[in-house]
Amino acid sequence: xxxxxxxxxxxxxxxxxxxxxxxxxxxxxxxxxxxxxxxxxxxxxxxxxxxxxxxxxxxxxxxxxxxxxxxxxxxxxxxxxxxxxxxxxxxxxxxxxxxxxxxxxxxxxxxxxxxxxxxxxxxxxxxxxxxxxxxxxxxxxxxxxxxxxxxxxxxxxxxx
Amino acid sequence: xxxxxxxxxxxxxxxxxxxxxxxxxxxxxxxxxxxxxxxxxxxxxxxxxxxxxxxxxxxxxxxxxxxxxxxxxxxxxxxxxxxxxxxxxxxxxxxxxxxxxxxxxxxxxxxxxxxxxxxxxxxxxxxxxxxxxxxxxxxxxxxxxxxxxxxxxxxx
Numbered sequence: 521x522x523x524x525x526x527x528x529x530x531x532x533x534x535x536x537x538x539x540x541x542x543x544x545x546x547x548x549x550x551x552x553x554x555x556x557x558x559x560x561x562x563x564x565x566x567x568x569x570x571x572x573x574x575x576x577x578x579x580x581x582x583x584x585x586x587x588x589x590x591x592x593x594x595x596x597x598x599x600x601x602x603x604x605x606x607x608x609x610x611x612x613x614x615x616x617x618x619x620x621x622x623x624x625x626x627x628x629x630x631x632x633x634x635x636x637x638x639x640x641x642x643x644x645x646x647x648x649x650x651x652x653x654x655x656x657x658x659x660x661x662x663x664x665x666x667x668x669x670x671x672x673x674x675x676x677x678x679x680x
Numbered sequence: 681x682x683x684x685x686x687x688x689x690x691x692x693x694x695x696x697x698x699x700x701x702x703x704x705x706x707x708x709x710x711x712x713x714x715x716x717x718x719x720x721x722x723x724x725x726x727x728x729x730x731x732x733x734x735x736x737x738x739x740x741x742x743x744x745x746x747x748x749x750x751x752x753x754x755x756x757x758x759x760x761x762x763x764x765x766x767x768x769x770x771x772x773x774x775x776x777x778x779x780x781x782x783x784x785x786x787x788x789x790x791x792x793x794x795x796x797x798x799x800x801x802x803x804x805x806x807x808x809x810x811x812x813x814x815x816x817x818x819x820x821x822x823x824x825x826x827x828x829x830x831x832x833x834x835x836x
Contacts, residue, residue, distance in 0.1 A: 608793055611818065614790050619779075633703070680704075
């Protein structure tokens with residue numbers, strides 16, 4: 521990210537213009553990326569970070585949004601909006617590596633592969649390859665299943 | 681626990697595997713559909729999609745989680761899905777891919793970023809759940825064996 525001597529406000533105008541162009545498919549994402557890189561973020565207020573993060577997210581520019589959120593949070597640690605963005609946009613991280621296997625998951629997936637088309641537009645519950653029940657809503661199905669619904673290998677899915 | 685046995689080079693590549701199905705009802709394309717647990721409570725199915733910027737969880741399933749995504753630590757965005765812009769929340773939650781004793785290995789849980797759609801009154805959500813490259817798959821190893829319909833995964 522460069523300092524060009526041009527006022528930040530002018531760079532933000534260019535960034536907004538690049539965003540509009542990319543959003544309307546008149547330019548490639550590289551135009552937005554370049555406009556972000558032209559800004560001296562060391563001199564940017566929190567509102568500029570927030571606006572740029574929002575624009576990057578609308579363009580599915582995850583990496584840029586993540587970088588801006590981190591940088592903004594580092595610079596303004598007391599800003600709640602930037603702290604929240606840095607938290608939500610952080611790269612995923614493994615928090616558990618040794619989860620015990622769940623009995624019958626493969627059988628339940630095999631059941632779905634074979635029978636899902638017979639239950640279109642229904643919620644179904646499957647355990648160990650057996651159909652436990654169906655309902656029009658997830659909450660209705662969970663109510664119907666009672667305690668069984670909370671067993672760790674009960675697969676509850678909506679068939680579209 | 682027996683390992684599912686996928687090794688590449690000198691090291692173990694995968695710590696677990698799960699059987700996937702290769703079609704999704706109503707969809708004309710080949711898919712990789714795996715069971716996935718969102719949060720602690722929702723064991724559902726989701727399509728593995730390396731082109732998806734985020735994971736997606738349906739609103740009805742999101743309601744089953746004890747989340748406060750509308751008010752706390754969430755980003756509201758518009759996500760273009762199948763040509764339409766959907767408004768919703770980006771929220772941080774655990775997602776687990778689990779194994780089966782018949783296949784061996786161990787499951788994995790990641791703290792991931794998930795898009796939860798915000799529907800208009802009476803709007804129905806018809807999009808499947810997704811495990812996206814962004815926010816989830818980008819930090820694990822994964823591989824697919826179409827011959828045995830196995831999805832292999834492992835921590836970095």
